[in-house]
Amino acid sequence: MTGGGRGGRLLSGPGDLNAPTIRHLGRRIWALLRNYRGKLAGTAVLVLVGSSLGVAVPLLTQRAFDDALFPHDGGVRLALLAQLVGLMIALSIAASVLNVLRTYLTTSVGNKVMADLRSQLFSHLQKMELAFFARTKTGVIQSRLANDVGGVASVLTNTVPSILANTVTVISSLAAMLLLSWQLTVVALILLPFLVLLQIRIGRVRQVIARRTQESLSDMTSITQEALSVSGIVLSKVFNQEAAETARYRAENDKQLKLQIKQQMTGQWFFGSVQIVMSVTPAIVYLSAGWLLTQSWPITAGTLVAFTTLQARISMPILSLMRVSLDVQTSQALFARIFEYLDLRPGITDRRGAVTLPAGTIRGGLALENVSFSYSPPPVTGEVTWALENVSLTIGAGEFAAFVGASGAGKTTLSYLIPRLYEATRGRILLDGTDIQNLTMESLRQNIGMVTQETYLFHSTIAENLRYARPSATDAELVRATKVANIHDRIMSFEAGYQTVVGERGYRLSGGEKQRLAIARVVLKNPPLLILDEATSALDTTGERLVQGALEAVMADRTTIAIAHRLSTVISADRIFVLDRGQLAEQGTHEQLLADGGIYARLNLAQLRSAEDLAG
Template sequence: AFFTRTRTGEVQSRIANDIGGMQATVTSTATSLVSNFTSVVATIIAMIALDWRLTVVSLLLLPVFVWISRRVGNERRKITTQRQKQMAGMAATVTESLSVSGILLGRTMGRADSLTNSFSGESERLVDLEVRSSMAGRWRMSVIGIVMSAMPAVIYWTAGMTLQLGGPGASLGTIVAFVSLQQGLFRPAVSLLSTGVQIQTSLALFQRIFEYLDLPVDITERPDPVHLDQIKGEVRFEDVEFRYDGDDTVAPVLTGIDVTVPAGSSLAVVGPTGAGKSTLGYLVPRLYDVTGGRVTLDGVDVRDLDFDTLARAVGVVSQETYLFHSSIADNLRFAKPDATDEELYAAARAAQIHDHIAALPDGYDTVVGERGHRFSGGEKQRLAIARTILRDPPVLILDEATSALDTRTEHAVQQAIDALSANRTTLTIAHRLSTIRSADQIVVLDSGRLAERGTHQELLERRGRYAELVRRDTRLEPTR
């Protein structure tokens, strides 16, 4: 849920820029703080030992300098917060615009110049904030340096006036030694004040990082989770209710869903857009947690299972296939790192993609490109299916895995899906109803509620919502 509402570039910026700034603070600034603080304390002790009255005069303005430094630090902290937000926005813009999909969209929509201008505008705003951050309070810190440089003259004047007025004065040697110590105090004292400013400025970075670190974890493993060695694959939805973010003020996405999917059988979920089909499927692998009722696997609430059991039990093939910018073999082995070449070939054959891979010049070492854009939609989908076959989960979630494909490609992918679904508990979220007619049971969702349930033939005979969806799907179906 966090990643559905957060821009990727924002996360990347906090990892790279904010944590990088924190690292500089913790290393160089902390080291400087310790060494300068030690020097300042030791020098002040020596000055007090020589003449406490001159020491008081020397440090009389120190509280003012500390107050000025805090003001400068607070000012820079506010600017740094704005700067980091701007850097995050710029990183998000770059991530979205310079991806393969972003470039493709910009070129085909004739918006390349607009994207360039947007980047330039973001850069100019960032430059302005960088300059403001560097210059904020600079003249005030310079005044502190000038005043501290003039302090030896103040000491000489004070000592002279004391002697002239007949008071107990310090000897010439004491005054010279005192001024030497004071000059030695100048550099670490100014550095210490500057370090204080840097620490205050860096608090903006710490605040942004802890905004993420302090977020509650949506999906957690129980302290004593259940581990299943043998998984049959029976899935049950028992009076399931779901609301996004657990917000009771909005209508639930799912309400009162009661469905049992016996081990090894198939369930198809159909319904209009926004009916809650994908959400229902995502409750099984715990991409979301139910807000009412429960989802069970072999009679155990999925919230009570350990993550390892869920990962072994449930495989998901979605409409949007994600492939890493790596070789075909590496993408397939993401599901099973220790898979042998023979296992890769067998999975690819089952997904009907082995012959195509073998015909490539580099075979399984072919790099798929950013998000797999070197392959067609059907080829990427079959690679995703091969990856899931290699993992061999007993429960399979198919989230509209063929809805974006043409009829010919869909037929090839569907054959791969049939091979993948064999002897597995399969939950299919369907867009094209022609792909789910052989399902053991079909449920129709409408506005998050269970409207109908039965086999394909039973639902057609009822002439209800499913029959209407089939008629509409048939009219839209192209001639084969």
């Protein structure tokens, strides 16, 4: 189970669902229903009226027996019998109509609440910091949105109305039974308290199983997401691991099967016992009625028929309430899993009083003051593992700055700190002299454009992928952006042009084409600060030359930070910063750093020799 953001606490397991926790869950579930109080009130009225009509039918049956079929003065009163039967039919029809209306209201409310909950959860996850997604499997998150939310849907669409309807039915029927004969009522319900206690114990067991079942579903979703994505399929095929992936999924599927069977079967012997008790109760009632008659208690045939009708009428509601009670206890584990995500606090948020950057006012000057960053929380004891340590530097507005260094030196990490995808552990980052932590994240990121190492495209058209940067962009603006990135002609070579669907993660396009689309997308955004993280890494020499020429036009009049592995792409940089194991080791122009004969010079020499070896 993955942990939360700073200060966020996840429930450790079913043992957390103690009485205070359950009461807290109840209040939060009610809060979800609060906006639908009108429909809920209407549902309650329909339930009350429908249940009352249901109780009236057995009472009319008593009159039909005692006053119409077997009156004290003898003979059959056919007219009265016809009236009573007609009334029973009318009440039954009315009860059915009310039940349809009640079902509509409950289904409407339940599904709307589920839609609200799913949207709320998705919106909250959008606010979580990048670190949360870096340590959490995508499949686990998908499972929370799909399996967990879907798992509690029936609680609001079926379970809650069922509890209300069955409770009213049981109470009204018991009241009628007591009116008919309190002695027979005692006989009919004498075993009920013992059954309730047993049901509570079974519910606790099912609660544990339900949580394990959802965790297994999360694992299955994660395996599916990883193994059946385009990248996952390619990986499994080229390494000949299809059988291994199938075996991994089958193992988790078998585990899920066993848990589902265990969850369904837990308590079935209990329900079988309850059904036996309910089934034999009328016979016991008949026997008790016979004994009462021998004791001169006045019980008529109509009373006995009405009583057993009512007893039969509450049998299913009582059994249903016990089943529903188990479902509610099971769903508590699912609600807990949903709320534990909603309770996570984003690790990076706007400070109180954060300033919004006015559009068009950003010049793009950057300064880092003793910036340090660690991906791991600082330990209580021992040394911190720093990805960046005490980095101080200045980049002037409109400058082209480059960061170079060996893999793992901290180049990409630094690029993540500028738009606050991660927060600096120590030190400050200033944009035009203002601490970026004092700016709203929305306005900060609105003024920053990034082209990352891994180009991400949606399974949509080229035009829609481009407009992700600026939804209001016109077709002419799309064309201008793609021409800058030297991808327009390639797009027009497709039969559907800009309406070409690129496939999942842009799989229909080559690496270079995807990279140029990403560059066109950031060109369309037109930010004053541009970050290029290995922006030409997927291009061949010809493609790199084309895009480099295009980027020179894009970089004009804006601050550009380029993270580069190939030093040939940053020779023209105004300033080159060399990172080594998280620290700033050197800085200067290409010529200055070569003359210094330090790390940069050694990197340049190694790349030249590598190029010569390839050419040879």
